[in-house]
Amino acid sequence: MKRKQTQNTNGISISDSIIMSVKHKNSNPRKPFSIIITLIGFISFIMAFLSMYALPFNKGNVLFASLCILAFYITISVIGGKSLWLYLASFLFFIFAIYKKSKLLKSGYKFAYNFIYKVTFEKDIDYFKKLKPSLMIPSITAIVIFVIWFVAMVMCFFTICRPNPVLPLLVTFPLLEIGLYNGVTISPFWGMLCIAYWLALLSMSSIDVGEYSGGQSGFVRKNNLFFPKRHMKLKVTERCGMLVICSVVATSFISMCFLKVTHYKRSDKINQKRHDISNAVEDFSFENLADSLSRLMISLGFDFDYEDDRLGDKSHIRYKGETDLKITVAKPVTGAVYLKECTRAVYDIDHWEPLPEEKYCCDLFDEFKEYNIYPQDYTALAYQMMNYTNNTNSIIIKPESRKSNKNYSPYNTVPTDSIGYLYDSVVSSPKNKNGETTYEFISNSIISSIHDSLSENEIITMFQCNISNITDKKWQDKIKSYCNEHDLITYDHFVNINCRDMLNSSLVSDNYKGILALLMQDEYKKFVYENYLSVPNTPEMEEIRKEFADVINNQDTGTTKKTLETLDNIRDRIFNECTYTLYPGKTPSTRDFVNYFLLENHKGFCTHYASSGVLLARMAGIPARYAKGYVIVGSDFDTGKVNEDGSVTVNVKDNRSHAWAEIYLDGVGWIPYEFTDGFSEDSIVPGSAKKTEPPTTATTTGSTTSSVSKDHNTTSVSSTSSNSGNTSLVTVTTTKAGDEGGILGPSGQRFRSRIPWIIKFCLKLYLLVATLVGILLIRRRIITKFRNKRFTTGNVSSRIIKMYGYAERMLEVLGMQSQNGNYISFAEEVEKGYAGVYFKDHEFEDFTQIALKTRYGNTIPTEEEAEICYKTVKGLSNNLYSRTSFIEKIIIKYIYVL
Template sequence: MKRKNIQNKNGISISDSIVMSVKRKHANYRKPFSAAIAIIGFVSIIKAFLGMFHFHYSVSTVFMAAAVIGAFYLTLSIISKRALWVYAASVIVFVVCAYRKAAKIALGFKFIYNIVYKDAYHSEIEYYKGLKSALEVSSVNTLFIFYIWLLAIIVFFFTICRPNPVLPLMVTFPVLEIGMYNGIRVPVFWGILCIAFWLALLAMSTIDVGEYSGGQSGFVRKNDLFFPKRHMKLKVTEKCGMLIIASVVAVAAVSSCFLKLTHYKRSEKIDNKRREITEALNDFSFDNLAESLSNLSNAIGLDFEYENHKLGTNDHVKYKNVTDLTVTLEHPTDNAIYLKDYAGAIYKNNEWFGLPSSAYKNGTIKDFDSYDIHPQDYPGLFSKLLDPSLEETTIWIKPSAKKSRHLYSPYGTINVGSLSYNKDLTVSDGKAKKGECSYKFINLDTNSIYDQLITVSEQNSQRNSREVYSASDIKPAALRDRIQKYCDEKGLISYDDFFPVDFGIPADPEYLLSKGDVLLAELMHNSYKDFVYENYLKVPDTAAMKEVEDAYSDIITMYDGSVSSEFETLNAIRDRMSSECTYSLYPRKTPSNRDFVNYFLLENKKGYCTHYATSGVMLARMAGIPARYATGYILVEKDIEGGHSSSDGSVTIDVKDNRSHAWAEIYVDNIGWIPYEFTAGYSAQEINTQPVTTAEPTTAEDATTTTNDPASRTTGTVSKAAATTTSTAVTTKTATSIAKGGAGSGSGHGIHIPKVLKNILLLLLALILITAFILLRRKFILSLREKRFTTGKAERKVRYMYAYAEKLLEALDMKSENGNYNSFADEVEKAYGGIYFNEGAFRKLTDTALRASFSKDTPTDKDIEESRRTIEAISDKLYKKASRFDKLRLMYINVLK
């Protein structure tokens, strides 16, 4: 290298060439080190992935291909520059071959994903159906060989030739994440080597080659030349990478030995919390983001509840054995009590929705509010008509703080003037505070209602159910006027003030005339039935539903419109589901390419209340029986018997989270909407369920199970017959039960918290906190500004307004530099007068502010009003002329608008 010498006045020559001396010559191990790191990464990724699952492939073929491909690209990478053209050509060959084999590669992916799915969810169900097993080995071999080829191209080049962790991480981490995300344990040794490889590659790409370290810096002078001190050492990035790999392996080994020697064991409390957080992370789904964040926050200890009615998103469910509701009954009652807070009408894309608002524009629905008679009143009114011996009682419901946003109500409520109605769906106490509410109600027994209706229908065959009444005979004047008005509007008056009523239930005329609300309810019920049959018989028109309909065709064709055949059909549906499907808290998630009902009834055949209830509703609709989906809580007779009795005869029950429930509602002519239980193992007296554990092994500390999913919890039932078809072993429900989302609860697999998922969640949490801070800051500044503009002395108001105007003008690049307010006002008027505000307005604002600050004159209300108009004009015009980005900045960063 040519050296240029510069002579200064001191006679010292400075050379632009650098001469360094070293103590002795060392061998250059950079290539061997980088090659070793690449080989470690290449082999550990392959062994780690293949060690997580049991794939069907030719081991010899795949490993021979890995050895040949690895050796080829290792050689090319070591040769480096002289073989780059060969490297590039091989990449082209790879792309061409992959394109030609795309179909076989895709088929191989389906085969391996089926195995991943089975291992992750401990199921024998295949995600991709109809694959030919004869093609499995060859297609999986093809997929593995092409992945190994891609892995070799990237790992060897970006480790040896151009150290960079981005692409190697992109092709290695997702492969391991497939297992880790689903809780599959990575082989420990190979997993540690994978981590060591990533860290080594990261270090190699960030440590500067040629950085000096070790000892004191400095130079020694020899004549007019300066030499670095001999004890200075040169960092070699590849050597650092090897040290990192060695360090990671050593730390892992020492830690493992220490834990084994000390017999270290975490406390049960830490284990439970770790398990909850781990499984909340493993159950995280972007398809169900809000609920996933809710579950995660609850696992951390923050009470944030989110509830939707999407089905099949939970791997399994749990109870925490906490009290969700405290219920007090005026006196004990027989039969199960259902406390409802949601009713779903439309089943679509594995989720329940309400009816569209257009459906409620029906005149019949509007009559409910007009005449203060609602479908929710029908069961209470008509069941009393069916069985006069039924007694009313009062129930008080007090939810926990977490459930205080929900309002729960029993069936058979009596309107005593304080009820609030949500369309034809739910009813609530209009006086409720923080969820606390009370109702008068008649506890319904579905079996008894059907038995009595069957008897009545037989009697009706021998009598005319149509009766004629006179409005003038109705004793309560207010009710008489309402009925007269309704009959006039609907054209029901036959002559004078007589009107016909088609009563399906025989009743004492004197009782009906003294209870005009029953007559009006019956008149409106006859109209509401049309609405029910129009909206609550809809079934998705899909191939999956057609398959279900064909499978249950022998049952759904039983219904002929009679009450007895309706009851028989519902019981037959329940019995078929109980015999063919198993109640289980481990149904695993429904594959995204499956229909929830079809998958439960025809493939997986395992589920809990949401599975039975949803399927029962769809099958009832297929038969022609109006039905819908409901959620809330259930109390069975054993719960009531186990409550705390008071001296006044009342009984108080702590309703645990294990009584959260989903069930079906059936619309019964002449009665209304009543609960019907399809879930196996539930009766009005007790809950007898024994979750299947043959495919769901657990550890000793995880031996018990329960549920935490609001709309998809366990089940409850009104059917007494169902109890005889199920096991009598009652599931123990404790706080140590298996947590929801247990992707790692299967045999032979541990639980691993995906690091990438942690980072995503932390990023989301950070974004939420930042957004909350920005919004709260904006709200605080706007509130404070408004307070300063409207309260206090007039002088201070004007000064604040002028200061705000200065900030607005700064956004327009107008700023007073010399402190001369009058000259600044002239500049502003010249630049923006007549554009951003009326000419002379800013001059007037300046004069008012100066007088307020430096004289004894107090600004008048008119002065303040004009000043306010000026700053608002500037603010509005500034915002209007700004770009979209600047508008966001003005609103949320500068908070000037």
């Protein structure tokens, strides 16, 4: 029935008539389609996860609970309307149930994680210990039911009631990704259906999005008549979702058939890139976020390097074959050369730290500075006193740009005025314009020399030196001053000096710096035994003491030979019980790194061996610390470039990074000792006798013995060749750059503690909630900003039309919606219901008249009319918000963004 018709000079008739044309009644498929999509998503997610991890649980109980939960949420979703408050009630009950069943769920989480851990890392080791086997089935069943409950709640609401892919994706994808990034095989069929569900939900939430957000009316033209329509649906969103699912399934099937028929294979370059990204993702950990992001960025082709000191946070190590350093030695080198980056002394569960800086605040280190003799000089001075000065060599070290901020130095450096010292740990030399550093060093292996020189009857003797016989006035004054300060002059001008009977007395008497070094070494020895024998007082360390009591208790370490024999026994014991591999798996965060390696996993690379050897050496009463850097062995020098002047240049690859132990020998100083299996001075074949994992990088020939010791300060490694009977000084790091961190001053130490699982869970939950809240806040800010801009700037007519559409959306929240497209009658209904409450009397009618005139009239509205409309809209928005409950306020403000 036509109510009103006007004719203008343009020949266009505008009518607010109600004209409907219905050929036949069609059923509405929206609800059935949405239910089918929900079931597809729910079933595919559960089956995809179980295809990766077949958790042991009571299938009957889980199936019954799943059917009941699904039936409940599908029913209230289909009913809709006021019944949706049951979602909120059920969520609150869900939280209450978690609280009541917290102990059972905690146990279920541990059992499930143990199962997932074993499947993921292919180990028969429990991440969580001391769980009652009788509780496994009921506790896992409980946590599976709670996960299904939460997933069903989210899927049903955000698929049937309010189609939105954000929360369903956040809930389902991370659980599947647990297995995907660890390489666990997922069922292709169920995985494909999961993807189809996500895409279907995305399409359902985005189709006709402009019509929902803009709120503008449309018109249907017939001849010269325009008939208003309101939100006319040209497509059914759920039908589009079903179409997407069918399309994904069909496309996947066709693609699989095509690949099978054509035998398509990816190129090696693509495979390598995928391999690098997969490794980076596999090692990703929120507990080690910075290092994980660094590896991920590098795999994507970005230069972003970061190093961390944590041990056991990587499941494996892979080398790229890149050159990290370039070294040039003046003459060929016999054996191996260690290039030390840093040392660590304090061990704590999963990392090594430097000695606290306050330990160095003592008179001893002031004397080192005063007399310019440091512990780093002791080994070179010992060589000189044994008349090995003819073996002096020089080395030029040039790090690549990504390593330019690091310092690397050889052992046995000859003291010069240009060398700097970092307490008793490392030395440094000024870099030239090319970033190179140069050192003079003694190239012979100190351990090999001592092995050859020591006898069974080695004893420490007292060498008497008459200070008045020292011809060099400078050294005479230095030695006399030091002896007076420490009351070392026994009678007249004689001083007793501890030395080994292998040393030539006449040579010692001429080596004045060596004499003073021997005197100072007695004081430093006290410092060493006070700080480099400490072992954490924990149950994990006690377990190691009991297990290795036969090689650490009652050992004779009175002489150098006996000390080295004890270290060899420790090294051999580690070799017999552990296997060298670059794929040891991550150390669980609930485990001590060394305890887990020695007593449970028995698999590791150099950081495992070095750390273990250092701690065991300390338990045996031998001072030790942890060191890291690079090692260059005989085969590297053999294949190096020989220059015209006879020098040899070697490109040091990343597979020569290494961790080893440093052992303190009385009268000699700190020497490298190799605990890592499979290393020798000439070549590197890590764990060649027992290796079961895929080969990775350069390895050594011959079996070498290595030992590792740990403490709260540092770890070090040195190796002994069992074939030749000589101790070898070669170590090769199987750790990635960053496993043990770079050179840090004593103030750069970091301390970590174990975090209870409930705190970790709360933190992760907090991060998830904070992320969602942040998304909602940003979304609201963006929408409101652009909406206010559309209401206040631009064409006046366009502004008024947009404001009217916004007002209609707010009225829909109040339950008022124009069903027949008659705006005049709709305005009258709104006035009857809400005038004087949400706006002034006749205010909305005036607003409607202005909007209709703007849309259909031939006059341009004024700014004053736009201001009236804006005032009406703002008043309606403010009153709508202020007159709702707290929950409704949140929904209106952040979900509807009104």
